[in-house]
Each structure stands twice: as C-alpha cells, then as structure tokens.
Amino acid sequence: MPPSPQAPPLGNRALDPTAVRPAIDDALIERIEPSALRSRLQALRGDGFTVLLDIGGVDYLDRKPRFDVVYHLLKLPATVASVAAIGTPVRMRVLCGIDDGIALPTVSDIWPSANWAEREVYDLFGITFEGHPDLRRIQMPADWEGHPLRKDYPLRGPGLEKTPRPDFALKSNVLAGTPPSGKTAAALARQIAKIRGQSS
Amino acid sequence: MTTTHGPLGVMEGATSGNQMVLSMGPQHPSTHGVLQVLTEIEGEVITKADPEIGYLHTGIEKSAENLFWSQASTVIERMDYLSPLTNAMCYVLGVEKLLGITDRIPERAQQLRVLLCELSRIASHCVWLGTGGIDLGAISPFFYAFDMRENILDLFEASGGARMHPNYLRVGGLRDDIPHGFLDRLDDLIKKFPGRMRELRRLLQNNPIVQDRMIDVAVLEPEEALAWNVSGPVLRGSGIAYDVRKAFPYSGYEKYEFDVPTRTEGDAYARFLVRLDEMDEAMRIVAQVRKQLVQGPVMIDDTKVAPPPKEAIALSMEALIHHFKIVSEGFRVPPGDVYQAVEGPRGELGYYIVSNGENRPWRVRTRPPSMYNLQVLKKLAIGELIADMVVCIGSLDPVFGEVDR
Amino acid sequence: MEVNAGQQFLLAKLDDVARWAQASSVWPLTMGLACCAIEMMSVTAPEYDIARLGSEVFRASPRQADLMIVSGRVAQKMGPVIRRLYDQMADPKWVISMGACASSGGVFDNYAIVQGVDTIVPVDVYVPGCPPTPDGLLYAVNLIQQQIRQGGRGGVLARA
Numbered sequence: 235m236p237p238s239p240q241a242p243p244l245g246n247r248a249l250d251p252t253a254v255r256p257a258i259d260d261a262l263i264e265r266i267e268p269s270a271l272r273s274r275l276q277a278l279r280g281d282g283f284t285v286l287l288d289i290g291g292v293d294y295l296d297r298k299p300r301f302d303v304v305y306h307l308l309k310l311p312a313t314v315a316s317v318a319a320i321g322t323p324v325r326m327r328v329l330c331g332i333d334d335g336i337a338l339p340t341v342s343d344i345w346p347s348a349n350w351a352e353r354e355v356y357d358l359f360g361i362t363f364e365g366h367p368d369l370r371r372i373q374m375p376a377d378w379e380g381h382p383l384r385k386d387y388p389l390r391g392p393g394l395e396k397t398p399r400p401d402f403a404l405k406s407n408v409l410a411g412t413p414p415s416g417k418t419a420a421a422l423a424r425q426i427a428k429i430r431g432q433s434s
Numbered sequence: 435m436t437t438t439h440g441p442l443g444v445m446e447g448a449t450s451g452n453q454m455v456l457s458m459g460p461q462h463p464s465t466h467g468v469l470q471v472l473t474e475i476e477g478e479v480i481t482k483a484d485p486e487i488g489y490l491h492t493g494i495e496k497s498a499e500n501l502f503w504s505q506a507s508t509v510i511e512r513m514d515y516l517s518p519l520t521n522a523m524c525y526v527l528g529v530e531k532l533l534g535i536t537d538r539i540p541e542r543a544q545q546l547r548v549l550l551c552e553l554s555r556i557a558s559h560c561v562w563l564g565t566g567g568i569d570l571g572a573i574s575p576f577f578y579a580f581d582m583r584e585n586i587l588d589l590f591e592a593s594g595g596a597r598m599h600p601n602y603l604r605v606g607g608l609r610d611d612i613p614h615g616f617l618d619r620l621d622d623l624i625k626k627f628p629g630r631m632r633e634l635r636r637l638l639q640n641n642p643i644v645q646d647r648m649i650d651v652a653v654l655e656p657e658e659a660l661a662w663n664v665s666g667p668v669l670r671g672s673g674i675a676y677d678v679r680k681a682f683p684y685s686g687y688e689k690y691e692f693d694v695p696t697r698t699e700g701d702a703y704a705r706f707l708v709r710l711d712e713m714d715e716a717m718r719i720v721a722q723v724r725k726q727l728v729q730g731p732v733m734i735d736d737t738k739v740a741p742p743p744k745e746a747i748a749l750s751m752e753a754l755i756h757h758f759k760i761v762s763e764g765f766r767v768p769p770g771d772v773y774q775a776v777e778g779p780r781g782e783l784g785y786y787i788v789s790n791g792e793n794r795p796w797r798v799r800t801r802p803p804s805m806y807n808l809q810v811l812k813k814l815a816i817g818e819l820i821a822d823m824v825v826c827i828g829s830l831d832p833v834f835g836e837v838d839r
Numbered sequence: 840m841e842v843n844a845g846q847q848f849l850l851a852k853l854d855d856v857a858r859w860a861q862a863s864s865v866w867p868l869t870m871g872l873a874c875c876a877i878e879m880m881s882v883t884a885p886e887y888d889i890a891r892l893g894s895e896v897f898r899a900s901p902r903q904a905d906l907m908i909v910s911g912r913v914a915q916k917m918g919p920v921i922r923r924l925y926d927q928m929a930d931p932k933w934v935i936s937m938g939a940c941a942s943s944g945g946v947f948d949n950y951a952i953v954q955g956v957d958t959i960v961p962v963d964v965y966v967p968g969c970p971p972t973p974d975g976l977l978y979a980v981n982l983i984q985q986q987i988r989q990g991g992r993g994g995v996l997a998r999a
Contacts, residue, residue, distance in 0.1 A: 258531055258532065258534070258770055258772055259531060259772050259773055259774070260682070261773060284657075284660040284661070285660050285663055286663055287663065287782070287784065287801055288784065288786070288799070288801040290786050290797075290799035290801075291799070292788055292796070292797045292799070293797075304786060304799070306773060306784070306786070306801065310660055310674060310676055311674070312656060312657045312660055313656055313657075313673075313674075314656055314672075314673030314674065314698055315673070315674050315675060315676075316675050316696070317675045317677065317680050317694050319675075320674070320675060320676055320680075320681060321681070322681055322682065323676070323681055325682075325773070327773060345661055345663065346661050346662055346809075346813075347661065347662050347663030347806055347809060349809065350487075350805060350806075350809050371488075372487060372488055373487070373488040373491040373838060373839075373916075373951075374488065374491065374915065374916070374951075375488075375915055375916045378915070382493060382496060382950050382951070383495060383496055387950070388950070389493075389496060389497070389500055389948075389949050389950065390948065390949060390950060391949065391950030391951075392950070459920075460917060460920050461869070461870065461899075461901075461920060461924055462899065463869050463897075463899040467871070467872075467873075467876070468872055468914075468917060488914070488916050489914055489916045489917045489920070490872060490873055490911070490912065490914050490917065491914045491915070491916065491951050492873075492912055492914065492947050492949075492951050492952055493947065493949040493950055493951035493952065494947075496949055496950070496951075497946075497947060497948075497949050508946060509946055509947070512873070512874060512946070515873060515874035515877060516877065518874075561877065561880070564880075565880075576884070577884060577885050580880065580881060580884035580885070580886075581884065581885055581886065583881075583884075584881070584884065584886045587881075597878075597970075597972065598874055598877065598878070598970055599874065599969065599970070834873070835873050835874065838914070
C-alpha cells in the first residue's frame with residue numbers, strides 16, 4: 235500500500251506541521267510560550283534532563299508566530315553509568331514559537347552547551363537571546379548582512395548571481411592550458427589547421 | 435588591558451606582561467581542518483581558549499531546502515566527510531519515519547546499511563588514528579592506518595560507485611545491490627583485520643611517548659561532559675556508556691552482539707583507547723552481518739518512493755510514469771517533524787527534519803556531534819600546555835564539515 | 840643538453856636545469872579544507888604516494904611551499920585567508936584547484952561558498968571530481984610539472 239499524504243500539501247504557506255500530525259518519533263513534545271520558556275527549561279533540568287542535545291530554529295514564513303526554536307533534551311544519569319543502567323533514555327522536544335524581533339531568554343547558564351547553539355540561531359535566523367555572554371555571529375563573517383537561513387533570504391546570497399571573474403583568471407596560462415603531450419599533439423595541430431582552413 | 439585586533443577577530447586579553455595572545459590560525463597542520471583557536475597563554479600554559487569556527491560554512495541546510503528529498507542526501511552526505519554513509523543513514527531513516535515506511539524496508543537493505551555504516555566508522559577512526567599520530571610526531575601509523583582505509587574505500591567504490599560520498603543509501607533502501615566479488619573482498623578484509631589492528635595497537639597504544647602525552651591531559655568529568663553535551667567516544671571516555679545503537683536501536687542493531695567500550699578516566703588516553711576498541715567492535719558487527727546476510731530485494735516495493743527497476747521501464751507504462759514522476763518531481767513526504775539520531779563515529783548525529791507535505795524538505799536541522807564536542811575545548815584546554823592543544827583537539831576528533839555545515 | 844662521451848662533464852642551459860629541479864621537487868602547502876583534503880591525504884598514503892613525484896613533504900608554512908592545493912569548498916570566511924596565504928608564498932608558486940567546489944563552487948551554488956577559488960587566486964590546474972580520486976590529483980601534479988618544464992608562468996623567470 236503506497237503511503238499517501240495524510241493531508242494535502244501545505245505549500246509555502248502558513249503551516250505548523252507539528253500540529254498537523256501526531257508525533258511519530260518517541261520523544262515527548264511540548265509547545266511553550268517564550269515567557270514561560272526559561273522557567274520550564276529550568277524545571278526540566280532539575281527533573282533530570284541533564285543534556286540539552288540541540289537548539290534548532292525553523293522559519294515558517296507566513297505563520298504567526300514566524301519562527302520556532304526547538305530545544306531537544308535528553309535524560310541521562312550524571313554519573314558513571316553502564317549501558318544497562320542507561321537503558322532507553324527519555325527524549326523531549328520543547329518548541330517555542332516566536333515572532334521576528336522578539337528576544338528569547340538564554341539558557342547558556344543552565345546548560346553551557348547552549349552557548350554556540352544560540353549563537354548559531356542568532357547568526358542564521360536573527361533571533362536574539364537575552365543574557366547571552368557573547369552573542370555574535372559564528373558561521374558567517376562578522377560583517378555579513380542578513381540572516382541566511384530565513385526563508386526570504388535568497389539561496390545565492392545578496393544579489394551576486396554570478397561572481398565576476400577577475401582578469402588574472404584569463405591570463406595566458408589558464409587560457410592556453412597545458413600543451414598536449416605525446417602523439418596527440420601533432421594530430422591535434424592538424425585538426426585545428428583543418429578547421430581553420432589552413433593547409434597542414 | 436591590551437586588545438589584539440586581527441582582521442579575523444578581536445580578542446581582549448593579555449593583562450600582564452607574561453601573557454600572549456596566539457592565534458592557532460585557520461590554516462594549521464594539526465587542527466584537523468579549518469579551525470581557529472584564539473588562545474591566551476602565559477608562558478606555555480593556556481589560560482583561555484576560544485575556538486572560532488565558520489571557516490567551512492557551506493549552507494548545506496539551506497541547499498537541502500531547495501533540493502528534492504532524494505537529492506538532499508547528496509549535500510547532506512558532505513557534512514561529516516570522514517564517514518559520509520552515516521550522514522546519509524540518519525537522513526534516510528528520518529525521511530522513512532516521516533513517510534511511515536520504516537517497517538517495510540527490506541531486511542537485506544537494513545543489513546547492508548549496518549554493514550556499510552560500521553565500515554564507515556572504521557574508516558573514520560583510521561583517519562583519526564593516522565592524523566592523531568602525526569600530531570604527536572609519529573608519522574608511520576598514518577601510513578598503516580590509511581592502507582587499511584584504502585581497503586574499505588575499495589568496498590565503497592565497488593558498491594556505491596565512489597570512494598567518498600557514494601550516495602548509495604536511498605530513501606527506501608539502497609540504490610542497487612552489492613556487486614559480485616564484494617562479499618569475497620569483505621571476507622578478505624574481515625580475515626586480515628585483526629592482524630592489522632594488532633599492528634596499529636603495537637605502534638601507538640603502549641608507546642611511552644604517547645602515554646606521556648595523553649594520560650591526564652584534557653580530563654573531562656561525567657557531569658561536565660553532559661552539561662557540555664558531548665557524545666560518542668568523548669562521553670564514553672568519561673564513563674557514561676550512552677550509545678544510540680543501544681539506547682534507540684535502528685536498522686536492526688538490536689540483533690547484533692556488540693559491546694560499548696567505556697573508560698572512566700576521562701582523559702585523552704581514555705578516548706584513544708575507546709576509539710581503538712570501537713574499531714574492533716565495529717568489525718565484530720561487520721562479521722555478524724556477513725554471516726546473517728539474507729537474500730532479497732534491497733529497495734522497498736513502493737513505486738511512489740522508489741524508482742522501478744530499469745528493465746521494467748521499457749515494458750510497463752506505469753513503471754515509466756512512476757520513474758518520470760520520481761525523477762522530475764520527486765516524491766512527497768507527509769507533513770510532520772521528526773528527530774532521528776544515529777551513532778556516528780563522533781557521537782550522536784541527529785537530524786530534525788520538518789516536512790510540509792511538499793517534495794522538498796522544509797528544514798533539515800543537524801545536531802552536529804563535532805560542534806558540541808569542539809565547544810568543550812573552551813574548558814578542556816585551560817591549564818594545559820600549548821603543546822597539549824593538539825592532543826586536546828585530536829582527542830575530540832572534530833570534522834569541520836559537520837561543525838560548520 | 841650535450842653529453843661529452845669520454846669527458847666527465849655535460850652542458851645544459853641554466854633554465855633547463857633550474858626547471859628540472861623545480862619540477863622534481865614541488866612541495867605542496869597543507870591547504871586542506873574539506874572532503875578533498877582527505878583524498879589529498881590519501882595521495883600521500885602508500886597506495887597513491889605523491890612522494891615519488893617529488894612532493895616529499897607538505898609544508899605547513901606558506902613561505903616554504905611551492906604549490907597550494909586548494910582542496911575543498913571555500914567558505915566566505917576562508918576566502919581572505921586563502922588570499923593571504925597565497926600572497927605569503929614565495930615565487931615561483933603554483934595553484935591547483937582540486938575538486939568541483941574549489942574550481943567552481945561545485946554542488947554548493949549558494950550564499951556561503953565562493954563560486955570558484957580562481958576568483959581569489961590565479962589557478963594553474965583544475966581537477967574535476969567530487970572528490971577527485973587521488974589519481975586525478977596525481978595527474979594534476981604531473982601537469983604542473985609539465986608546465987614548469989615548459990617554462991610557463993611559474994618558471995625561473997616567474998611573475999606573480
């Protein structure tokens with residue numbers, strides 16, 4: 235039985251795929267408001283979610299709120315533990331919908347690993363994190379304009395459709411290429427002479 | 435308070451006359467790629483280390499949003515370029531979860547996927563071992579390790595067509611079955627592997643210089659390891675035996691018997707031993723897969739996802755139409771989001787894939803193990819000697835295609 | 840070149856001798872960026888062995904290297920670094936653009952990758968492939984050696 239979409243394609247319009255379909259992986263999922271975010275994450279940290287696996291951003295261009303910042307958490311014991319003691323840890327996903335221009339509180343004091351993850355979300359989406367010790371660009375050069383992973387940022391970047399070739403790229407060495415060696419040189423020369431209409 | 439302005443960044447520091455700001459720049463023989471570490475050193479002791487990444491930012495995630503689901507795996511494979519099949523594995527598993535076809539993947543395809551991913555792990559650890567040796571000044575193990583890697587790359591080339599980035603793992607199974615002669619070559623490799631590993635271990639493991647340089651260097655406690663979100667051999671070197679293959683088994687890993695090497699010391703030598711043991715365990719899994727390999731198809735029997743076999747296209751109209759649709763528009767994936775994780779050679783590689791029902795991914799967010807493993811350098815390097823910096827970086831084993839994406 | 844049989848000397852042009860020496864000992868710079876760098880490492884490994892072509896060592900310092908093999912995708916942040924390294928190399932110097940990403944941007948036609956390293960440094964040989972097999976890189980080094988022997992841009996009378 236071939237799989238069919240459970241709903242017609244949503245297209246590039248306002249959407250929330252997390253609402254369209256129940257969870258298909260084994261993580262607990264929670265959606266939260268930015269105002270309740272920090273206290274909830276702190277509570278989860280106290281509850282044993284020792285690992286902040288990742289902070290990711292998603293841009294749902296036409297949805298209100300526009301962005302989703304997704305916190306992936308994992309419950310692992312904080313001491314030396316064997317495979318049997320770990321078993322199947324609990325995974326969790328906290329999604330926080332946020333609009334353009336609003337800042338989120340940082341969690342880099344709760345989990346130090348959030349430092350770079352938040353810098354990357356800032357760099358690529360433009361979402362700022364209040365209280366972050368060092369919020370600057372991490373992947374793009376420091377003077378880059380724009381936030382590349384936003385859906386309204388063009389794939390090829392700020393308008394340089396074709397990078398211009400500087401003139402040294404056309405110097406004789408590159409144009410002439412490497413002269414062919416061996417028996418083919420004579421044959422090639424004859425062919426070129428024939429095309430040019432010269433007598434060989 | 436002096437401020438150092440370089441064209442690549444500003445670093446505040448150097449409060450006293452003994453301190454110096456040193457940039458282990460993006461071009462360096464031992465940084466395992468394009469990494470810049472802005473270090474503040476007092477004499478030979480590092481007082482502050484700030485890794486600067488982004489020198490290989492490729493926009494893979496944005497490229498993936500503009501490609502079909504089956505095309506996106508080509509760019510995604512180029513993230514962790516030392517073990518490309520692991521990236522592809524994680525991605526196709528995630529997409530298969532979204533499609534709902536996870537339990538219809540043929541068994542032979544699952545087994546071959548496990549086989550190739552474990553070979554990929556060994557190949558990646560070979561590079562780590564070789565370059566780790568070179569960082570310490572031991573050049574010979576590099577040649578031995580790369581020779582072993584060549585055998586594995588030959589197998590990738592035979593099955594997928596390319597040594598690196600074969601794009602062999604597809605949504606629904608594999609691109610094609612393994613060729614004749616593959617299993618014989620695999621048997622040869624399985625037979626000569628223990629001898630090769632003995633050689634590699636003899637070269638480095640009990641070497642007093644290696645032990646001197648690695649024991650008690652870059653120590654990471656378990657609580658810190660979790661707070662800094664490290665995974666893989668770095669986490670297991672600190673005593674926490676979290677392995678995604680055991681915790682959240684995928685693709686039939688629960689059927690194979692293998693241990694998860696773990697050490698409790700938490701230093702660079704512990705991670706070194708963990709990785710060496712992992713190579714042995716990976717080959718153990720490969721031998722089991724080889725023994726249990728079943729016959730059968732390697733691609734799901736679903737014409738909406740998998741292109742029909744080429745022979746059918748000349749004979750059947752539907753096959754032709756399905757092929758045309760899949761190649762020209764790709765298949766559609768129902769809307770939803772999923773987080774899929776696999777155990778890569780560097781740790782837990784995860785993809786958070788969001789689909790909005792179209793034939794292209796809406797978002798592929800990577801959980802890059804190397805990036806989080808590298809971030810802990812900020813803490814690990816403090817108090818070490820400047821000569822230990824390469825040991826720290828080598829023991830974390832970062833791959834910058836993944837860190838920067 | 841004349842060999843005087845019976846006598847113990849031979850005559851040659853200084854240019855030829857210099858070019859022969861340069862071509863037989865092209866030392867690359869360790870400019871490994873991404874996946875192509877791993878294939879470059881495989882080229883130094885025993886199976887493909889670039890040392891038999893004269894590239895015995897890869898120098899980390901640009902002052903001591905002749906050949907810059909740009910192996911891998913060039914990100915926006917890395918572009919100025921490559922230019923600076925190229926400027927720091929002493930004449931005569933050559934550049935191989937290894938792989939599709941260095942030659943033209945490769946699979947990554949987007950904001951983050953410089954679409955061809957020849958927009959930053961002049962390139963002598965382009966190697967196609969993603970990544971090129973080590974054989975391809977060996978052929979490229981062969982072509983560089985031919986260019987040197989034939990006295991192209993990078994000969995004794997080199998101009999940057």
